[in-house]
Amino acid sequence: MRRSVRIANTAVIALIFFGGGAVKQSSFAARAQQKTASAAEVKIDNFSFGPAAITVPVGTTVTWTNRDDIPHTVVSTDKVFKSKVLDTDEKFSYTFDKPGEYPYFCSIHPKMTGKVVVTN
Numbered sequence: 001m002r003r004s005v006r007i008a009n010t011a012v013i014a015l016i017f018f019g020g021g022a023v024k025q026s027s028f029a030a031r032a033q034q035k036t037a038s039a040a041e042v043k044i045d046n047f048s049f050g051p052a053a054i055t056v057p058v059g060t061t062v063t064w065t066n067r068d069d070i071p072h073t074v075v076s077t078d079k080v081f082k083s084k085v086l087d088t089d090e091k092f093s094y095t096f097d098k099p100g101e102y103p104y105f106c107s108i109h110p111k112m113t114g115k116v117v118v119t120n
């Protein structure tokens with residue numbers, strides 16, 4: 001009686017262990033996939049873009065988030081992309097499909113500038 005209970009417990013423990021392993025493996029695969037279609041974040045706060053310059057591989061989606069309590073925009077100097085006016089906590093995303101340098105600024109506060117460098 002006692003022995004069969006112990007065997008059952010072992011089976012349950014093994015099930016949890018292997019089950020957990022499978023979950024871990026699938027979330028690893030998801031993470032690897034995210035790396036292929038990569039993403040980068042720029043925060044807007046205190047009248048500045050942070051980081052002001054980022055370098056990302058082609059295909060990266062950059063998301064700007066306005067963490068300031070003042071509206072800002074994200075406008076490409078070369079008219080490649082342009083956000084609407086972003087209120088606090090609003091986001092703007094753009095996917096960079098071509099290598100190059102993409103300077104940008106805030107059209108409300110033109111002294112706010114940043115740059116995305118996209119590499120092959």
Ligand SMILES: [Cu+2]
Nearest residue numbers: 072106108109
């Ligand atoms: Cu601004």
